[in-house]
Amino acid sequence: MKAAMHDVYGDASVVTIRDAAVPEPAAGEVLIRVHAAGLDRGVWHLLTGTPLMARLALGLRTPRQKMLGLDVAGVVERVGAGVTEFAPGDRVFGGGTGTFAEFAIAKPKALAPMPAGLSFEQAAASPVSGLTALQALTKAGPVSGKSVLIIGAGSGVGSFAIQLAKAQGAIVTAVVSPGKIDFVKRLGADHVIDYTVDDLGDGSHDVILDIAGIRPIDELRGVLAPRGTVVFVGGEGGGPMLNGMQRQIGAGLFGPRGQKFVTLMGTTNTADLLTLSQYLEAGTVIPAVEQRYPLEQAADAIRYIGQGHATGKTVITVSE
Ligand SMILES: NC(=O)c1ccc[n+]([C@@H]2O[C@H](COP(=O)([O-])OP(=O)(O)OC[C@H]3O[C@@H](n4cnc5c(N)ncnc54)[C@H](OP(=O)(O)O)[C@@H]3O)[C@@H](O)[C@H]2O)c1
DSSP states (O other): OEEEEOSSSOSGGGOEEEEOOOOOOOTTOEEEEEEEEEEOHHHHHHHHTOSGGGHHHHOSSSOSOOBOOOEEEEEEEEEOTTOOSOOTTOEEEEEOBSOSBSEEEEOGGGEEEOOTTOOHHHHHTSHHHHHHHHHHHHHHOOOTTOEEEEETTTSHHHHHHHHHHHHTTOEEEEEEOGGGHHHHHHTTOSEEEETTTOOOOSSOEEEEEEOSSOOOHHHHHHHEEEEEEEEEOOOOOSBTTTBTHHHHTTTTTSSOTTOEEEEOOOOOOHHHHHHHHHHHHHTSSOOOEEEEEEGGGHHHHHHHHHTTOOOSEEEEEOOO
8 A cells, every 4th residue: 555654753855655565453443444634733743753752752763653644534444353333334534543545543432433424535634633622622611602712723723613612602813824814704703813913912812722823921811811711732833842832831820810721632532523523514613624635745745734834724635
């Protein structure tokens, strides 16, 4: 089979498309014939081995996992011993290993049936970014009737966060660069702030989803309501060891009482995939697939994400 791989840490130039053996599902695993694979910033981190602290888990000098890709939508080809949740022929979406390939391995606990009415590309775009947005809103508490500020709203995560927050009854303010203003309005944002010319306003937001930009904690405090909540989701840059996470350490320790600062560590799990499916099947959330690349051009897709200004979701199409 064809697969996108890397032997060393680096940028998109170290990605190659190679022939590889079709993996055999071990006990408790599922082999999926991949139709489409979603791409997000997490793939870039695994490729580059950043932040450096992550190499303790990924492999100190070279990556232990050479095959790229996390999100997947496709059809179950075979199941390993003990798998009862899925059977050959089932259409599934979720998280796997080495999904930028014709076949990929996944665990049932990170999969769910494909949402009805979605294309493979739309389903593949949804797991990491959709679940991150869903879990961030859950951490923020009920948002109905509340003012939610989404910094980095034009990103993959942001494109889901706008729609999910609106579906849950929030009033959404999206923070983006000028080229994404129309995009986030189409997704349902009530207000838009162009971060290249405007500041984030006053302390009126009940919730801030901090997805990009790594703004100073004091600035976030200033735009957050006195009893509001910041959910730290992401942010590139910062120091090489911890990147954006450096800023979060101690954020909740100082400053006015009442404001909450929480950090999200997202997971891909069946229960949340099923919850996301309800929004997807109802059409209240539509994956914003803006870029499509064939598997052979996986390096170009990763280069695009690596530039840090992606709009909505990028998908690698493996087969129709
Ligand atoms: N905590 C978790 O479990 C979790 C899970 C998934 C992702 N993440 C993190 O969440 C972040 C977003 O991931 P993604 O895959 O959605 O990213 P993405 O699709 O690659 O999008 C990156 C976005 O960042 C925006 N951006 C860059 N600089 C900005 C700034 N100064 N202010 C506001 N927006 C800015 C860009 O928009 P402009 O062109 O408008 O600048 C672009 O839309 C990443 O840091 C990722 O590592 C965390």
